[in-house]
Amino acid sequence: MIHLAAILLLAASQGTAPPPHVHPPYRCRGCKNPHHVDPRPIDEFRSTNPCPSTGKNTGDCPGYTITFIKPLEDGGSDTPLNYQWTPVPKR
Secondary structure (H helix, E strand, C coil): CHHHHHHHHHHHHHCCCCCCCCCCCCECCCCCCCCECCHHHHHHHHHHCCCCCCCCCCCCCCCEEEEECCCHHHCCCCCHHHEEEEECCCC
């Protein structure tokens, strides 16, 4: 939230609005990814890519997790096109 406030303050001081893609940071619940993740692209990905093990677009997906095709730290985008279902190794 502090980052968004800083962006808005900077934009106000320059007389311009922030870019439309700026939104508050989110923390992905249950994710091991330390980056802030907006849940909206994940929801959109799930709506068009059902869980491989259940065939459903909502709820748990046993044996799979959603990961980035190209990691954010390597320049990947936080968009549905950059997500994929990845099998979770069995213990």
